[in-house]
Amino acid sequence: MPLFLTNSLTRTKEEFKPLTDGIVRMYVCGPTVYGLSHLGHAKSYVSFDIIVRYLRYLGYKVTYVQNITDVGHLTDDADEGEDKIAKQAKQDKLHPMQVVELYTRAYFEDMDALNILRPDISPRATGHIPEQIEMTQQLLEKGFAYEVNGSVYFDVSKDPSYGKLSGRVVEDAESGTRVDVKSEKKHPADFALWKKAEANHIMQWHSPWGLGFPGWHIECSAMSMKYLGETFDIHGGGMDNQFPHHECEIAQSESATEKPFVKYWMHNNLVTVNGKKMGKSLGNFITLIDAFKKFEPIVIRFFILQSHYRSTLDFSEPAIEGAAKGLEKLRSTVSRLRAEIDKKRTGSMDFKERLKDYRKRFFDAMNDDFNAPLAIGVLFELVRETNELLSDAQNASGEFLEKLNEFFTTASETVLGITLATQVSSSAGLESSLVDLLIATRNEARKAKQFALSDKIRDDLKSIGILIEDTKDGTTWKKI
DSSP: OOEEETTTTTTTTOOOSBBBTTTTEEEEEBBBBOOOBBBHHHHHHHHHHHHHHHHTTTTEEEEEEEOOBBBBBBBSSSSSSSSHHHHHHHHTOOOOOHHHHHOOOOOOHHHHHHOOOSBBBBGGGGGGGGHHHHHHHHHHTTTTTEEETEEHHHHHHOTTTEEEEEEEEHHHHHHHHOOTTTOOOOOOOOOEEEEEOTTTTTOBOOOOSSSSSHHHHHHHHHHHHHHHSSEEEEEEEEEGGGIIIIIIHHHHHHHSSSOOEEEEEEOOOOOOEEEOEEEEEEEEOOOOOHHHSSSOOOHHHHHHTTHHHSSOOOOOOOHHHHHHHHHHHHHHHHHHHHHHHHTBBBBOOTHHHHHHHHHHHHHHHHHTTTTHHHHHHHHHHHHHHHHHTTTTTSSSSSHHHHHHHHHHHHIIIIIIIOOOOOOOHHHHHHHHHHHHHHHHHHHHHTTTOOOHHHHHHHHHHHTTTTEEEEETTEEEOOOO
């Protein structure tokens, strides 16, 4: 089955065909680093991590670029208000670049904990001021922009295709744009390419129009095209960035180059709390640092993967606890499977054809717009059947169990990024291994009808705070 993805630009599901065979060039809008990352960020970057992982699994050579916005993102997400980083710097009594360094480090630490692959290139907006000035000059020369009082704006009336991504016409964009009555723009929907800096503005650079700083939108256009070319395969980001950010990127990029900017636009949906978007501005966000105090980071990742990247994900602690139980079941089964491999079973290979079906269904789900929830559902069907298989020593050969383990490892770790080993300290890891070993010994005793021994192992473990539970899906344990 070929790979299909949903293209926000055409509003259809399309077969994925990169511009160059075997090569994928992909850009995803990164964070504005003025605060700690929250679950909304995790939803976005886990979603695109799955896409990168799967494309690489399919054999594509992927160049993945994700920027760091460290200037120019104003507090109203358009052209008014303070720079978000400068505002935070005032509150913290720090230099803006100290704020940037603090939260950039924190961002990557959080993403690492979630087992998110790092981008191949992480360009910073402040490191690409010349490229942004050059692009602004191109737009001025071609008549798509105008300068007033040291600021430069893109004239949306000059671009007849403006709105093709979001579906908004200029009149709608104007009515939804907050503009001061004294605005120097020709039209309310025009957006800043370069902003004049006030005398006390710390972050400012020399330009042909005086001291100033870049607009938020032009940063991503300049950085993506510098590293991926004037036309590239995939541009991703949150659904809340579709307008105005991505719409403006398309307008200025295609006006400057007279070429299509991006072939496939992909947008992840949002994390909600009681039906409302999670965000810093609403004060209803949960930072990842706080979430990690209660839950293993991979549990958070597994929770996020319970929803399709284009679907909303409603946050609640019971939902994450449910994800934790599911992950524990998956890990327990694979741990039991790996213990059985070493015993060199001599059983049949009757399960081989059914494994082919599971494999096909898993990859069919991933080929259908990266449907991770459906793929995980296939894995849990396989978990149930694997536990039944392992209950009878004659059901499968060691060779087959190796193939089964290989599939679990590929599907869970390589494609979904779900580590099958619990993220614990070395001493706790040793404890877990010893408990698993005792459970395996108990299972062998039960098969040999040595019930007195199996009961003693169960009771002795309970006496030291380890509760064993025998279920239809196999044996699990937990601390009590």
